[in-house]
Amino acid sequence: MQYRKDRAGEALSVLGYGCMRFTRKGGGIDLDKAEREIMAAYEAGVNYFDTAYVYPGSEAAIGEIFERNRIREKIKIATKLPQYLIGSREAIDRIFREELARLRTTCVDYYLMHHVTDVAMWEKLKKVGILDWIAEKKRSGAIRNIGFSYHGNTDNFLTILNDYDWDICQIQYNYFDELSQAGTAGLRAAAAKGIPVVIMEPLRGGKLVDLPQPAMKLLADSGRGWSSAEWGLRWLYDQPEVTVVLSGMNSLEMVRENCIVADRARAGEFTAEDRRTLAAVSAKIREKEKVGCTGCRYCMPCPRGVDIPGAFRCYNAMFIESKSQGRFQYAQTVGLTKEPAFASQCIGCGKCEQHCPQGLPIREKLKEADRALRPLPYKLAIHVARKFMFR
Numbered sequence: 108m109q110y111r112k113d114r115a116g117e118a119l120s121v122l123g124y125g126c127m128r129f130t131r132k133g134g135g136i137d138l139d140k141a142e143r144e145i146m147a148a149y150e151a152g153v154n155y156f157d158t159a160y161v162y163p164g165s166e167a168a169i170g171e172i173f174e175r176n177r178i179r180e181k182i183k184i185a186t187k188l189p190q191y192l193i194g195s196r197e198a199i200d201r202i203f204r205e206e207l208a209r210l211r212t213t214c215v216d217y218y219l220m221h222h223v224t225d226v227a228m229w230e231k232l233k234k235v236g237i238l239d240w241i242a243e244k245k246r247s248g249a250i251r252n253i254g255f256s257y258h259g260n261t262d263n264f265l266t267i268l269n270d271y272d273w274d275i276c277q278i279q280y281n282y283f284d285e286l287s288q289a290g291t292a293g294l295r296a297a298a299a300k301g302i303p304v305v306i307m308e309p310l311r312g313g314k315l316v317d318l319p320q321p322a323m324k325l326l327a328d329s330g331r332g333w334s335s336a337e338w339g340l341r342w343l344y345d346q347p348e349v350t351v352v353l354s355g356m357n358s359l360e361m362v363r364e365n366c367i368v369a370d371r372a373r374a375g376e377f378t379a380e381d382r383r384t385l386a387a388v389s390a391k392i393r394e395k396e397k398v399g400c401t402g403c404r405y406c407m408p409c410p411r412g413v414d415i416p417g418a419f420r421c422y423n424a425m426f427i428e429s430k431s432q433g434r435f436q437y438a439q440t441v442g443l444t445k446e447p448a449f450a451s452q453c454i455g456c457g458k459c460e461q462h463c464p465q466g467l468p469i470r471e472k473l474k475e476a477d478r479a480l481r482p483l484p485y486k487l488a489i490h491v492a493r494k495f496m497f498r
C-alpha cells in the first residue's frame with residue numbers, strides 16, 4: 108500500500124474504504140462479511156474509512172468491527188454531518204453525539220459537511236453557528252480535521268474552498284468527469300492550498316468498468332494489460348494532487364484487486380500515449396451523447412443564471428448512464444442550489460452561442476434538455492425538496 112500525507116503530515120492510504128455499499132442481509136448489513144472485507148483491506152494497509160450519518164447502518168457496523176478487532180487507534184475514520192437536515196446548533200450537537208456513539212469512539216479524524224452543492228448551504232451552516240461549533244470540537248479533540256464533500260459546480264466549489272481554512276475535501280472525479288463538478292480545476296486549487304483531496308466515484312458508479320465494446324478494444328490494444336477499472340484508478344493515482352481514492356468494496360476479490368493497484372500504481376507514470384488512449388475511450392463513451400458540449404464554460408456566465416454545461420452534462424448522462432441518473436444529477440447540481448440554474452430560465456438572448464467553440468445551438472438544446480430532465484413528477488419533487496432545504 109502506498110500512502111500520501113494529510114495537512115498534519117499523517118499518512119493516509121491512497122486507497123480508502125468507502126463504507127456505503129456493504130452487502131445487506133435481512134434488514135441490515137451482513138456484519139460478518141463486512142468484517143472479513145474490512146479486515147482484509149486493513150491487513151493490506153488501508154487506513155482510511157469513509158462513512159456518513161445517512162448511510163444506513165454503516166457507522167454502527169464499522170464502529171462494532173473496529174472495536175471487535177481493536178484497531179480504532181490504528182485507522183482513520185471520516186464521517187459526515189448531514190448539513191441539509193440541520194436547522195440549529197442543537198441539531199448539530201445531537202447528530203454528532205449520535206455518530207460518536209454509533210462509531211464507538213470519542214473522536215472523529217475527518218468530519219465533513221456532507222453533500223454540499225452550493226455556497227448557500229455553507230452560509231446557512233455559518234448562520235447556525237458552525238464556525239464556533241467546529242472550533243470548540245477541535246479544541247476538545249472530538250474532531251481532528253474538518254472538511255466538506257462536494258457535488259455542485261466548479262465556481263461554487265472554489266468559493267467554498269477559499270472561504271474557510273479546510274483540512275480536507277472530497278470530490279467526485281474520474282477521467283470522464285474532468286470538467287464537471289469540482290473537476291480538475293477544483294482538484295488543483297485544493298492541492299495548491301495544501302488541502303488533501305479525497306476522490307469519490309472514481310469509476311463513475313461502475314460506468315467506467317462496463318465500457319462500450321469499441322472502448323474496451325482501445326484499452327486492450329494499448330498493450331498495458333490493465334483492466335478497465337485499473338485504468339480508471341491508475342489515472343487518479345497518476346495525479347499527485349489526489350490524496351485518497353475511495354472504493355466501495357463489497358467482496359474480498361474487489362478488496363484484493365484494488366489493493367494490488369494501489370500498491371503498484373505510481374504518480375506521474377502515465378505517458379502521453381496513455382492519455383491519448385483514455386481520451387479516445389472518453390470519445391467513444393461520448394458518441395452516445397445528445398449534445399457535444401465539452402464543458403469548457405466559455406458560454407458562462409448566463410445573465411439568467413442557467414448552468415449551461417451542467418444542464419447538458421445531465422442531459423447526456425440520461426443516454427450514457429440512465430434516464431434516472433441524468434435526472435437525479437440535474438436535480439442535485441442544478442435544482443437544489445439556493446439560486447436554481449434550470450435550463451428553463453433561458454430567455455433566449457443568444458449571448459452564450461456567440462462564445463461556444465463547438466457552435467452549439469444552445470437555446471434549442473436547453474429547451475430539449477429541460478423537457479427531458481424535468482418531467483412533472485421530478486418538477487414536483489424538486490419543488491418540495493427546495494422548500495425543505497431553503498426554508
Ligand code: SF4
Nearest residue numbers: 409453454456457459
Ligand atoms: S440564450 Fe439563454 S442560456 Fe444563453 S445566455 Fe441567454 S439566457 Fe443564458
Ligand code: SF4
Nearest residue numbers: 400401403404406463
Ligand atoms: S461554450 Fe459550448 S461547449 Fe463550452 S460549455 Fe458552453 S455549451 Fe458547452
